[in-house]
Amino acid sequence: MKNYPLYETTIFENFRVLTENAADKSPDVAACVYRKRPDDAEPVTVTYEQMRCDIRHMGTEELAMGLRDAHVALIGESSYFWVCSYFSLMAISAVTVPLDKDMPLVDLAATLIRAETSALFCSPAVQDKVEQLLPLVPSIKTVVYMTDDPMEGKTTVSDLVAAGKEKYEAGDNSFYENEIDPDALASIVFTSGTTGKGKGVMLSQKNICSDMTQGMYNFAITQKTMMVLPPHHTYGSTVNFVGHFAQGATVYMSAGIKYILKELNDFKPTHLILVPLFVETFYKRIWATAEKQGKADLLRKMMKVSNGMRKIGIDLRRKLFKSVLSAFGGELQMIICGGASLNQDIINTFESIGVTVLNGYGITECAPLVSCNRNKLQKKNSVGTPIIGEQIKIANPDENGEGEICVKGPNVMMGYYKDPEATAEAFDEEGYFKTGDYGYVDDEGWIYITGRMKNLIIFSNGKNVYPEEIEMEISRVRGVNEVVVYAGESKKHPEKEVIVAEIYPDKDLLTADGVTDLKKYFNDQMKIVNSRMAPYKAVGMVKIRNEEFIKNTSRKITRFNIDKNID
Numbered sequence: 112m113k114n115y116p117l118y119e120t121t122i123f124e125n126f127r128v129l130t131e132n133a134a135d136k137s138p139d140v141a142a143c144v145y146r147k148r149p150d151d152a153e154p155v156t157v158t159y160e161q162m163r164c165d166i167r168h169m170g171t172e173e174l175a176m177g178l179r180d181a182h183v184a185l186i187g188e189s190s191y192f193w194v195c196s197y198f199s200l201m202a203i204s205a206v207t208v209p210l211d212k213d214m215p216l217v218d219l220a221a222t223l224i225r226a227e228t229s230a231l232f233c234s235p236a237v238q239d240k241v242e243q244l245l246p247l248v249p250s251i252k253t254v255v256y257m258t259d260d261p262m263e264g265k266t267t268v269s270d271l272v273a274a275g276k277e278k279y280e281a282g283d284n285s286f287y288e289n290e291i292d293p294d295a296l297a298s299i300v301f302t303s304g305t306t307g308k309g310k311g312v313m314l315s316q317k318n319i320c321s322d323m324t325q326g327m328y329n330f331a332i333t334q335k336t337m338m339v340l341p342p343h344h345t346y347g348s349t350v351n352f353v354g355h356f357a358q359g360a361t362v363y364m365s366a367g368i369k370y371i372l373k374e375l376n377d378f379k380p381t382h383l384i385l386v387p388l389f390v391e392t393f394y395k396r397i398w399a400t401a402e403k404q405g406k407a408d409l410l411r412k413m414m415k416v417s418n419g420m421r422k423i424g425i426d427l428r429r430k431l432f433k434s435v436l437s438a439f440g441g442e443l444q445m446i447i448c449g450g451a452s453l454n455q456d457i458i459n460t461f462e463s464i465g466v467t468v469l470n471g472y473g474i475t476e477c478a479p480l481v482s483c484n485r486n487k488l489q490k491k492n493s494v495g496t497p498i499i500g501e502q503i504k505i506a507n508p509d510e511n512g513e514g515e516i517c518v519k520g521p522n523v524m525m526g527y528y529k530d531p532e533a534t535a536e537a538f539d540e541e542g543y544f545k546t547g548d549y550g551y552v553d554d555e556g557w558i559y560i561t562g563r564m565k566n567l568i569i570f571s572n573g574k575n576v577y578p579e580e581i582e583m584e585i586s587r588v589r590g591v592n593e594v595v596v597y598a599g600e601s602k603k604h605p606e607k608e609v610i611v612a613e614i615y616p617d618k619d620l621l622t623a624d625g626v627t628d629l630k631k632y633f634n635d636q637m638k639i640v641n642s643r644m645a646p647y648k649a650v651g652m653v654k655i656r657n658e659e660f661i662k663n664t665s666r667k668i669t670r671f672n673i674d675k676n677i678d
Contacts, residue, residue, distance in 0.1 A: 115488050117499070120327040121357045125291045125316045126201035127170075129357050134163035137359040143191045144378065145364035157191055159359065165272050169199035170286040172275030176253065179289065182227050182299070184208040185257075186219075186241070187234025189342045189364050192257035192268045194352055196232045197342070201316065203289055205230075207298045209343035212237050220247035226299050226311060226528065232257055232268075293317040299528050300345055302475050311528030312475045314345075322478040322522035323354040325499040329483050330469055332360055333381035333444055337374060339365045340384065345479040346450060351384050372438070379440035386450035386667075390468065391586075394457045397435060397464075399620070410435070414463040428465030435464050447483065449473045451667055452560060452579055454586055455491050470494055472558060474546055476537070478522040481546075482558050493557040498522070503558065504543060505551055512551040513561055517543035549577065566670065568598045568610065576610065576648050584643060585612055585650075588636045590621040593660050595668055597675050599652055609651035612637065613673065615659055629655050 123129040133142070138160035146154045157165075173179075183205045187193055200207050208226045210219065212234065223231075223244070230253035233241050238256070245251060256262055259269040279286070297316045302309035336355060340347035355362050363378040365371055383389075401407040417431055429436070436443060446461065449471040458468045471483035472494035482503075484495040497503050501520035508514035523544045526534035538544055549567070550560040562577025578596035585594045592615045599611040616629055626632045633653045641649040660668040 115485060117328040118331040118486075120324055122324055123320055123357060124293050125320060126198050126353075127287075127289075127291060129320065129353065130163050130166050130198055130202065133356050133359055134159045140359055141361045142356060143194065143362055143364060145191050146366060149366040149370050154363075155191075159356075162191075162195070162356075164276075165195050166199045166202065167286050168272045168275035168279055169195055169268065170203045170275065170289075171279050171283055172271040173199060173203050173205065174285045174289065175275075175278060175283075176230075178205045178230055178253070179203050180205065181229050182206045182208055183230040183232060184210055184223055184226070184228045184251075185232045185343070186210050186212050186237055187232075187257050187342075188212060188236060188367070189338045189340070189347065190234065190257060191364060192259065193232075193234070193342050194356075195268060196255070196257055197348065197352070200232075201297055202286065202291070204291055204295070204297075206296055209298070209300060209348060211341065211343050212240075216240060216243055216247075220244055222301060223248045223251065226301075229253065231255070234258070235260070235262065291316060293320070296525060300343070300475055310530060310533055313525040313528050314478055315525055318478040318522050318524060319345075319349055319353060321500070321520075322349060322480050322498070323357055325501070325520075325522070326350075326480045326483070327354060327358065328499045329496065330447070330486050332358055332447075335361050335363070335378070335381045335442075337363045337365050337371075337378060337380045337383060339368070339371060339389065340386065345475050346384070346386070346473060349478055350447070350449075350473075350480065375438075375440040375443075377440075379442045381442050382445040382447065383443065384447050387448060387453045388662075390446060390448050390453060390457060390461075393439065394460060395617075396438065397460070400438065401435075414460070418463055428463070432464040436466070439466075445469065445486070447471060449480075449483075449494075452583060454583055456587060458489075458491075472548075472560060474548070476524040476544055476546070477518055477520075478524070480522070481518055490553075490557050493553075493559050495558065496556050497558065502543070503552060503556075506539065506543075506545065508551070513549055514551070515564065516546045516548045516550050516558065516560070518546060519543045566597075568596075581610070581612070581640075581644065581648060581650065584640050585614070585637075588633070588640065590617050590624070590626070590632070591615075592617045593668065595660060595670060595673060596650070597670070597673065599675055610649065611652045611654055611675070612650045613654040613656055615656050 121132060123132055139158055141156045142159045142162045143157045144154050183200050185193060185196055185207060197207060208228055210222060229250050231251050232255045235256055235258050256265050256267045258267050293316045295315060296313050298314045300312045300314060302312060338351045340351060342348050365374055398407060401410045413431055417428055443466055445467045447469045453470050461468045469484045472481045473479035480498055482495040482497045501518060504517045505514040506517050519542055547564045548560055549562050549564060550558060552558055562579040566578050568576040568578060581596045582594050585591055594612055594614050596610060596612050599609045614633055637650050637653055662668055
């Protein structure tokens with residue numbers, strides 16, 4: 112571990128320096144590739160030099176519009192125009208407020224008011240919602256649509272670029288003369304949360320830029336990736352945009368979930384940044400395809416043989432599993448996965464066919480990257496080692512060394528917007544941010560996550576159960592699409608304590624297997640799972656659901672929506 116090399120990184124202290132560095136270093140390299148419409152035959156390619164010009168010209172006009180220091184919301188899907196809006200606003204010292212385009216109107220209005228927004232950059236796709244929104248938020252005086260298509264009576268990004276270009280070429284150098292305070296408030300990111308109302312995380316440019324500057328020492332990305340995550344989350348905006356543009360990579364903007372498989376084949380990314388749900392879906396697709404073709408047993412044997420050959424230095428995975436890899440474009444080498452726990456079986460399967468999965472750990476309050484496995488050095492079930500310049504401690508560890516994971520470093524947030532009580536509660540007396548995640552650190556500094564404090568099941572006998580641990584075991588059962596474990600609540604017998612596993616099954620798969628009684632099947636499987644667990648962790652009840660669990664836009668199950676009544 113001590114001798115494992117650090118990778119090259121790019122040093123930048125703010126978004127303007129990032130943009131300039133990338134254009135100076137790779138002017139003719141494709142920065143963004145996208146299709147204006149999903150069915151367009153040819154994509155649009157934007158070089159780093161063109162992106163620099165667009166951001167500079169937008170920033171020049173934004174300064175003329177008086178947007179420096181303004182709180183500016185961004186509402187829309189991932190797009191080249193979202194990137195230019197985000198980068199240019201950060202470069203002129205505006206305060207960006209990235210928001211979920213699918214948030215209900217009332218919640219969106221309340222959040223805009225709470226964040227004190229005076230301007231709004233939005234996608235044409237949300238025009239109807241925006242027009243309903245404006246009367247509810249009178250503080251918004253400026254609206255810009257993130258598109259280069261003309262919109263009658265509306266201001267668009269291309270209008271800003273044209274106006275700013277004219278000013279810049281006439282000698283207006285305000286974009287470069289603007290002083291950027293790296294420690295000032297730069298972005299308010301509202302956490303979507305899985306247990307209720309989110310908070311406004313205050314991030315500075317130092318938080319965001321240092322997270323990627325220091326983070327990229329830990330792992331090396333490849334040249335081509337696809338953006339499939341929502342941009343209003345820091346995992347998408349910081350890792351996919353800031354980290355990749357700083358390294359001169361090419362980012363293909365996905366048109367949406369339903370187009371991903373086609374886009375993988377068209378664009379052929381060499382690595383992906385994903386949350387576990389996507390990786391799990393790809394994993395299931397591999398095995399569903401193999402079973403449909405009657406080749407599942409053959410695939411298992413080939414993986415076993417290949418793994419054996421690799422132990423003696425022979426690696427033929429790209430050839431042996433060419434047909435499997437073709438479903439993902441044929442050139443995929445690596446997946447960086449974060450946002451929630453990922454079953455080690457899935458990581459092992461991808462490794463066996465030639466795709467390295469780097470499991471990492473991040474949280475919005477840390478801008479977001481905290482740790483990640485290394486390209487050629489991973490530990491099973493670990494979320495990796497901390498990024499450079501970060502301190503980790505385990506608060507109040509138990510006899511197993513498990514406690515709350517706490518983080519201190521330049522990437523840790525300034526606090527929660529207009530919520531001093533929550534901010535004070537989030538930090539300990541030594542200035543460490545309390546993540547709310549339980550876990551431990553081994554003697555070599557690798558981090559392991561056990562579960563989330565808010566999800567912890569505490570029984571009256573003093574026993575504590577992390578539902579994530581049980582969920583991980585149950586997810587290995589054939590036919591489980593999704594599972595959530597919780598303490599069931601009985602209105603008739605409140606003294607009754609029972610661990611419930613609520614399962615959303617893959618009915619088509621199990622029907623093909625000849626399963627006719629889902630409840631009996633999963634009860635039988637649960638006996639096997641329980642035999643591998645400590646008695647106090649045993650699942651006492653299985654509930655079958657007919658539809659997916661409700662999820663937030665980062666594709667995490669929202670636990671507070673689940674009815675835990677067992678009567």
